[in-house]
Amino acid sequence: MLLRELDSNMKHYIKVYIRILRINFSEFKAYRVNMFNTFISSTTWGIFAIVGPLLLTSNVTMVVGWKREELLILAAIQSILIGIFDCLFARSLSRLPLYVERGQLDSYLIKPLNDQFLISLHKINYGSLLRSMIGIFFLVYLVNAYKIHVTGLGLVFGVITLLMGLLSLYAIWFISMTLTLWFTRLSNISDLLYTLRGISRYPEQIMKEVSIYVFILFFPLAIVVARPTALLLNKMDNNVILVSFIFTAILLYASHRVWLFALRSYTSASS
């Protein structure tokens, strides 16, 4: 009975999410100039994200144990991850401070749906997928150009840890945006998060070299992209998958608990 209920709930949420995707796609098509602008910005981000590491590694063969082509693959995978994250979550989460400030959060809280689900997924930015596509194209090019041997298992583990990295990044982002429920003036916290997110393009070994405290502080961001890349390139032991899974699960649970705790402070002022 419980399983049937869970199954029916899941189907319901899937239907709702498909509807959200369709509405956002219609909106995306309707505002053509905005669509064009989004494509431009995604392409620009995608290109600069790759040109930077290309230039940086043009005169080096290895940095902290990572070869040049491996660093470029790291940049490509970061582009893929960021493109997907921006598509699915960034736009929705960046609106949370605005909803809190204007008391518009009420309209999401009173709906007969999980509010974290709704807040996190109601806005989709299709244009960002272009950045992911540039990343995929560059990744395929690098694998062929440098004749990198990618095993089937490495690919599967890489994709799994990339998904876990995506969920970890979401949880970190969501927890940070939830702070605006207490501190309404932190409206530009998302700008800070974009900068922090940039740290994920560097190998985690760089942070370890700097200081163990820096590594611990930025650990979640350090592993979001670096671990999937390392697994794809067989640079890491496969048992890190279990560690990543546990870590992601903890972060997701924490995001849910923090959200519920923060809602107690929401006063719906000026709604």
Added chain:
Amino acid sequence: MKKYIQITKNTWDEALIYRTSFIFYRVRELLKLFSLYFLWYFVTSQNKDFFGYDQSGIITYLLISTFVGDFIYSTRTTAIASEINEGILTNFLLRPLSYLKYYFARDLADKALNVLFALGEYAIFFSLLHPPFIFQTNPISLMIFVASVLLGVILYYFISVLISLIGFWSNEGWGPRFIFYQTIGFISGSLFPLDVLPKSVFAILELLPFPYLIFFQTKIYQGQLSGSDIGRGFLILIIWIGIMCGITMWAWKKGLHVYTAQGR
């Protein structure tokens, strides 16, 4: 003149009232500095010669270009486009002040605040990390460096205003503006020294205004330009200021002809 001084003071006060946003912005800039520094530090640790730059040379370039960038790139003029689109510009056109001078006064306050905070951040940065930084001790070089930065401020002001004036012709011009800002950041030398690029590419870039925002100033600080190079650079910089000023004033007048005060 008094009204513009008052505008500068008001902008300063306004920034300090919304302290949290400003502090977050500075924390973000500090994080960017740290991450760039560590990346270049490790790249140059492995490879002692990066296109003719040793580790201290590249770190000095990075730190100075970031500091100069903090000064030159901090601007309020990005709000011009939305003020045009929302019709808020009308309020300023009715007032006895020049809209462009108004924004220049606001920019001065913004830059002063950013530099003040940047100095504090750099003090923290240096005390924590003791980076391999080369201090310029020649007073003449320092004076020329300051002069070049001030001219860079004026040049960037006109470039930024010109980009924002797209608002007269388009409500949704943020895409081209975004790509323009990203490109300027890349070809001004704020991310890497431009002379690592192929000579032919560098020769073309030298004729454009963008290297004279960050790259030229940083090279003066590092004492890596000869007297004739500095003279030529200043000449190109002043010419570009004149060109950008002319284009901006022309675009401003053309824009006012088509301005419909939509939203008011």
